[in-house]
Amino acid sequence: MRIHRVRQGETLRQIAETYGVTVRDLVHYNELSSQQIVPGLALLIPGGEPLGVQAYIVKSGDTAASIAAKFGLSNELFSQWTGYETTSTLSVGTRLYLPVRHPTKRNIEVNGYLLPTGRPSDAHILQELSILTYFCTFSYQARADGSLEAPKDDVALRAARAQRIRPLVTVTNFDGTNFNPSLAHTILANASIRRRLIDNMASTCKAKGYGGVNVDFEHMQPEDRPLYNQFIAQLRDSLHAQGLSVSIAMGPKTADNPTQSWMGAFDYKTLGSEVDFLMLMTYEWGWVGGPPLAGILQHNSHS
Template structure:
């Protein structure tokens, strides 16, 4: 897979020629609504013909395998597919091997060294008994290089049929699915959620559903609701019992606790609550994880940060989700949603307090459109990456790329002469985030939030990693 940045005036046909790629495959994997309309500065994913294949309309996995000349089992194994019937138009499949034409003077050891595989791997894939039994002009199958294995969580707020279909379509990219969310009342009872559809969809893709518990009330995270629980051990025991009941009934595999804007004086109470939860849930085989505010130092001030004790969470729970997004928040000034330099600042501190194999780095799947000049009290519109590119096309503006933030952005003037500034994510910005996961040796990533069309991301993810299934 390659990432191409469109120059003004370039056509898809010309771009495909540059990479010896297939126009239809490029259009499908990027889900281009009008392949004849490209935007200057737009990032495109370019599938490599010999190493990747994008599913076309009406194709089954058997048809794809037959077209390529491999087995369905090979495709299932290399792509982590649970159900061979769950493949979708535009989905990019990795191929288990690619061709190499033997040149005069080439030996098997030099070919193996060139592609980073072993001689035995090449012999086995090609059913060759001896390394000496190759000859010029022969086409060898070279095994695809193994990708780093990570875990991936995805939050979803859609509990309807649309949400179910999205989980079915994207589920092979996830280790965990976190339907958002359950809250609680002061007496320890839980709110309700119609989450059965998405839980069933997650199970179809061998994705473990996590029950998300929050201190959310009256359309906001409630500090007082947090205090009421964390200062009352009786209510805590009642709540944990109720959580276990729901998890058993609906088939959840773990608990993800997202308590935000807690009072600083509840820091130790929160740590004690986590220990109590783990003591009850872990013996029954359930995982416990938390979502943490993006702190850059242990003593960072502010209601969002002070009660989140990185070191304690790193010790107590199975893993954490760092909420490394929302710098460009809806009620604030225009900015990248997840500037890479700010994410790095958070990780630099986090890895000193939490084992790297317990950290999932938060990753946004959305962008925002602000009216400018920005006015305090105005709210930006949330847009999907697909909407952001289409909007640039509609208003005839080029997309820029901020090198420090590693994020695309642009400005445009609407029909009412109101100027706007848009920040979003694309294939380049996601590659930068995946590079951070590798650099810091993290457990993986966590998406906020499904429901925003971003087809490029899944191809970039698959090009970088193999997703662990548990």
């Protein structure tokens, strides 16, 4: 994949011809609702030499042209990525984000969440997204007695097996309306309920062919932090004994504040050592009225 930033007067057809791709591909990969584009829009260009991104801080003696030459960038590509021409004057300390060519592609793991309906559309979605490593069924709702309320996931599971996508059970403290902190506390604070829920997760995986569990408890009370750590450790031991993975979804933060509302319950250091991998919900940096933002799947180095 490459990135092209749309310039004034450019059309989708012109961009497609420039890169030797089809307009249909550009519409598909960028999920465009029409062929109308605006200046400044970043478009994914399928195929080509893979690119990464590197930050560069302008130093004394640097010029835009010398930086472009150092990274092997044409004036057009330098301008697309930085907004500057190679004739521009750059201030010392300016941070630029520049493309770096990778001679070989790296393997990555990709996860997606699916709200199954039990209809053929579930299978169609997974067929379109056959590049997924995992898909998380959203969601099995934990109840206060340790039972699970299951979604209609049979169609999705059959499609996942056909596409060789590993399905994961997503277990939440969602009560049908909201993520419920009191529900999470009831489960975490009672050893027998906690055990019953863990056993039900494991038996669901075995009965339906899931490859593991993804826990998405949200808006927990900060004081439940040690209880959540204990719960995840117990879940890990139970699932690993059966060859199943354990992962969690967590909100993003820049520093650890154990008393912070809804984020304080997440002990990054401890949880990171307990799970096989985790999903950082970095779209939480945004808000429900704003644009979508990316999430990150992070593997535990100990797994």
